[in-house]
């Protein structure tokens with residue numbers, strides 16, 4: 001009889017305990033990868049160091065070709081091309097509007113397996129979900145560490161027809177599009193993947209809330225000009241969207257795709273937290289969710305903290321998740337989405353935890369939670385030994401290989 005009882009106890013414990021921690025992603029039990037998301041490691045060191053090849057989904061680099069944008073008038077020939085940023089270039093080489101000068105390379109020191117939501121290639125979209133539902137309505141906390149690297153660069157070539165030997169070139173390094181921490185209500189939808197490019201993989205997902213980490217400026221969507229964090233939802237019945245109509249509070253500027261690791265802590269409190277009221281932000285779209293609902297669930301507080309900050313949230317808002325999400329038994333699916341478009345970058349999740357009864361015991365063990373003393377994780381590049389060919393001299397040239405590792409030598 002004893003042999004029958006013991007396995008039953010184990011099962012009950014697992015069901016009751018949804019807290020989890022991934023200090024790294026050597027073991028991906030309990031995770032669902034969708035689309036272009038996969039894991040990446042330092043396996044085989046120099047050749048594949050954090051490359052795109054360590055993956056259940058992607059076996060090798062694909063050759064990246066992206067058509068150049070080409071315009072021509074009676075006086076000017078102009079071409080814009082986007083490619084992976086080569087090594088050895090410094091900020092002094094770039095002067096174009098939009099170039100980010102805060103990117104820093106960090107030295108290779110360790111190589112635990114990380115999640116790569118998108119590789120550094122154009123037009124990718126990926127998602128990662130924890131397969132077990134998390135009880136969110138009575139409060140929860142999730143923390144994660146991320147790093148965005150390998151930004152693409154865009155170069156503009158202009159040739160004056162009347163002075164044919166002169167070619168003017170201006171380049172900017174600036175990747176896109178960003179990623180999001182997403183909570184959605186459908187536990188039968190572990191294959192969920194939203195739309196790519198400016199939608200960052202979460203636009204199009206119904207019954208969802210997204211905290212977006214947006215690195216690409218889309219003026220037609222109401223974006224802030226630089227990297228920013230913003231919270232979006234269209235409620236339980238409509239598809240989420242990365243535009244202004246679903247924005248629940250003002251976006252906050254924060255440097256995200258600067259090559260450094262960043263730590264994010266997301267906390268939902270089942271009540272109004274009075275000390276965060278000075279930081280509250282709201283748009284008209286949020287009003288539908290600042291109310292108690294018929295089940296007696298009260299308005300709570302959602303707060304986002306960056307880089308080890310504990311008392312001052314980057315974003316905070318009064319919100320009732322039981323109104324915003326339609327949940328089965330109060331549990332939601334939690335994870336990440338990301339996408340690239342005509343510009344690209346690697347979106348990596350380095351570690352991740354969630355717990356249903358914060359403060360999480362895991363929080364102090366996962367990253368030390370002390371951002372400033374944390375040993376930086378390495379930056380990753382395809383292949384440091386490859387040089388780009390000479391700059392294009394003939395206009396027009398409609399396409400250019402974007403990935404140096406596939407330029408034939």
Ligand SMILES: [Ca+2]
Nearest residue numbers: 214216217218
């Ligand atoms: Ca954007």
